[in-house]
Amino acid sequence: MVSKPHGGRLIRRIVAERTRERILSEQHEYPSVQIDHGRAIDIENIAHGVYSPLKGFLTSDDFQSVLDNMRLSNDLPWTIPIVLDIKEKTFDEGDAILLYHGNLPIARMHVEEIYTYDKKEFARKVFKTTDPNHPGIAKVYSLGDYLVGGEIELLNEVPNPFAQYTLRPIETRVLFKERGWKTIVAFQTRNVPHLGHEYVQKAALTFVDGLFINPVLGRKKKGDYRDEVIIKAYEVLFEHYYPKNAAVLATVRYEMRYAGPREAIHHAIMRKNFGATHFIVGRDHAGVGNYYGPYEAWELFDEFPDLGITPMFIREAFYCRKCGGMVNAKICPHSEEFHVRISGTKLRKMIMSGEKPPEYMMRPEVYEVIRSFDNPFVE
Template identity: 60%
Template structure:
C-alpha cells in the first residue's frame, strides 16, 4: 500500500480560512525577513509535507544531530539540514519567541515563529554533508554564500509560489489520493535532474516490472551551470512518456527544490521526500546525486545499509548500455558479450551533440526527446545563481 509519511504523520503547515485572513493582515505589521527562491521552495515543501516530519527550519539540537548522525534528535532518519540563514543586521532587536514575516520578491509568503537563534559553521556543514570543503564542489560554493546566523522554528505558509508547471505539480496529499485512485499498492519513484536518455528509460521500466506504478519526479529549482533548464527537462519527459510508456502506468510531477550534489546523503534525502509523496520504492542510480569524482559510483547504494528504518525500499538497478550483439539496452549482469560490443551512454557526449545542434545517437536517446531539446534556443543553465 502507499507508504506511511516519514515520521508517521504528513505535515500540513498551510494557513487556512480565517486564520490565513488574520495572518495576512498581521504579517504586514511584523518584522520582515527576505528570502530567496531557494528558501521559498523549502518553506513550501515544509508546509505541504514534502519534508515531513519537519514543521519548520531546524533548531540547534536537530541541526547538530543531522550533521553528526544523519538523524533528527528523536532518531528519525534525516541527512540534509533544512536551515534558514539570515544576516545579523536583519534580526537586530528580534528575540526567540517573536513572530516574523518571510517575504520573497516583495510578497509575504509565510510566518516564522522564532524558537531559536544560533550560529553555525559553513565549513562544518560542508564537511559533514558533502564530505569536502573544496570550492570546486557546487554545493560547497552554495553554502559558502549563505549568511551568518540561523533561525529555527515552525513556519505557517500564507501564499504558494507561482508555478510554471501547474499541470505537473502535485503535493504529497494529492499524489497519495491519486495513487489510491489508480489502485497502485506499490510505487517506484525516480529522481532526476536531467533529460531522459535510454539508460534512464531502461532503469525506470526495469523498476516498473516489479511495481504497480512509476512516479517520475524531476527536480526543478537551483542546479549548477551546464545542467538542463527546468522547462527542457519537463518537456523531454512529457514526450518520452507520451510515446514510450503504457498509458496509466506513470505519474509525472515536478519537485521544486535545490540540488545539493551531496551524493550518498542526498540519496537518502531524495528517498525520504518520495516516501512522503507515497512511494514505496525508490530507484537509486549509479553515482546518485554525485558530481565530479567526489563520491564513488556506488557510495549512494552503500549508505542505505545505515538506514534499515527508512521505511522505503531502495531499488539498486545497474547502469545500462546498448549492446550491439544483444541489439538493445542491457547491463553487465545480463549481457554475456565483451565490452567492445557495448555503447555506453555518455551525458557529456549527449550534451556535445545538442550544443552542435545534432541529435545524439539513437543508441543513447529517443529521437523525439532529442528533437524537443533541440527546439529550445538555450537548453542549458549558463550562469550559476544563488536563488
C-alpha cells in the first residue's frame, strides 16, 4: 500500500475561495510581516501536506523538542525546525497576521506564540557545527531574534515557473494508485543525472513497483545546476532509458538546508507524505563540504524505527574497467586500479571546459541537454 501520511493524515491548509476573498478585501486591517522566498515555499509545503503533520510554524515546545530529540513534542519523528523569524514584535500572541512576499499576501497566520531562541544552539544541534561558513548556519545567524509559532492558511503561492512539473502529495497518491503501485521508492536530487545516479535508481526499482524521482527546485548554492537544466536532463533520460510505466518525474519546491543526516530524515518524511514507501538515502545525503561523514545519514536512520518509510542504502556506484560496467564495492571484487569514480565535481569541471564526459559517466543525451544551455550553473 502507498504509505500513510506522516502523523496519519495529509494536512491541507488552503482557505476556501469565499474566505480568501473576504480576507484579501480586509487585508489592510491585519498586521503584516514580510517573508523571504524560502518561508513562502515552506508555507506552500505546509499547506499542501508535504510537511504533514505540521499545520504551521513550530511553537517553542515543538522547536525545542526538535532540537533536543529530533521529534515533535508528541514524539513523532521530525528533524528540521520549520520556523518563522521576525526582527521585532509588531503584533501580539492571539493576533491574526498576514504574511507577504513582496506585495503578494501568501498566508494568514494565527499567532499562538512569540518566543526567543539561541541561534548557536539551533546551529549546533541541527547542523552539528557553528561554523558560519556552512550555508545553513549562515542562514540561521541571519534570522531575526524572535520566532513566531502558529497555524497558517494559504492565500496565494509564489509564481511557479515549473508548475507543469509540480505534483502535490494528494496528486501523487492518486497517480501511484492508478498505476497499481503498492511499493514506491523515492529519489531526491538537486543534480543532473549521471550513470551513478541511474545505477542507484534502477537497483532500487528492481525491488519495488515504481520509482518516484523528485528533484528539488529552489534556492541552491553557487555551482549547483539550475532548475530547468535538471528537469530537461531527467526528461531526456526518461525518454530513452526508463520503462514508461515504472517511473514518475515530479518536482518539489524546497529550500535546501544542507543539514546532512538530519535533513536526510526530513527528506524521507516529505516523500512519505507524497506516498512513497521507500527512500533512497545517498552518499553524504544533503551534505555540503566536509561537515558530515559520507554514510553518517545511514546511521541516523537506525534511531527512527517508527519513521514509517523504509530507507534504501545503496552504495555509491563506480565504473569498473575489469567488470566492464557500473558496480559498487559490495559486488565488485577488483582492486582500486580498475575503478573510475563518478564525481559530480569532476563532471561539472569537464562540462565547464567543454569536454564531453565518457559514456560510462554520463549519457550523451544528458550531456547534450546540459550543453544546450548558455550557463547551466547557479552563479
